[in-house]
Amino acid sequence: MRGGESFQPALRKLVSLLDRFGIRFHLTGGIASVAYGEPRLTQDIDLVVYSERLVAVEDEFLAAVADAGFVFGEATVRRAIASGRMFQLLEPDEVVKLDLYSRCLIPGELDRSVSVEIFPGMSLPLVARTDAALSKLIWISRGSHRSRRDLRWILAGARPEERATVERVALEMGLGGLLAQVLDESDELDRS
Numbered sequence: 001m002r003g004g005e006s007f008q009p010a011l012r013k014l015v016s017l018l019d020r021f022g023i024r025f026h027l028t029g030g031i032a033s034v035a036y037g038e039p040r041l042t043q044d045i046d047l048v049v050y051s052e053r054l055v056a057v058e059d060e061f062l063a064a065v066a067d068a069g070f071v072f073g074e075a076t077v078r079r080a081i082a083s084g085r086m087f088q089l090l091e092p093d094e095v096v097k098l099d100l101y102s103r104c105l106i107p108g109e110l111d112r113s114v115s116v117e118i119f120p121g122m123s124l125p126l127v128a129r130t131d132a133a134l135s136k137l138i139w140i141s142r143g144s145h146r147s148r149r150d151l152r153w154i155l156a157g158a159r160p161e162e163r164a165t166v167e168r169v170a171l172e173m174g175l176g177g178l179l180a181q182v183l184d185e186s187d188e189l190d191r192s
Helices: 004-020 030-036 051-056 058-067 074-083 129-141 146-156 160-172 176-184
Strands: 025-028 044-049 086-091 096-101 114-119 122-126
Touching: 004 044, 004 058, 004 086, 004 096, 004 122, 025 030, 030 044, 030 114, 030 122, 030 129, 030 146, 044 051, 051 058, 051 074, 058 074, 074 086, 129 146, 129 160, 129 176, 146 160, 146 176, 160 176
Parallel strands: 025 122, 044 096
Antiparallel strands: 025 044, 086 096, 114 122
């Protein structure tokens, strides 16, 4: 695991390509957990990208990604883009893994992104707090233990209206009981 500053060169290079091809995105995953919750280390950079635009410029984008020195399996990435799944790029100089999700886990999440200074002088779109919490809840429902602690920390700093939105949408998604269970857990159990 690494500190976030080691990700800066790889992230700058990828953001430059996303901007060049007009592919909307925002940061999510561990970086969002750090921004909204508990300072912690993360192993990679997670981004949600606008799938329709990615599909429209797929050939040119993948050629540019290869030219920029990222390592990836082209056939695997093309299948992931076609099916709206996650794909990975590896930046070999810094040995940084970037996970790109070519679909929104929470409908409309890219429209609610917020601009946050991720590194000094580098502001980027970040998943909104409510969407970060809801995506963590979905990952918890799929078995992610790390997301349990992240969700509690993200909601600890939430405004009352943000928390109410998370509770309402969790109920609509059939995850209200899970949300209550996770929020009742003690962080002391997660520490080792």
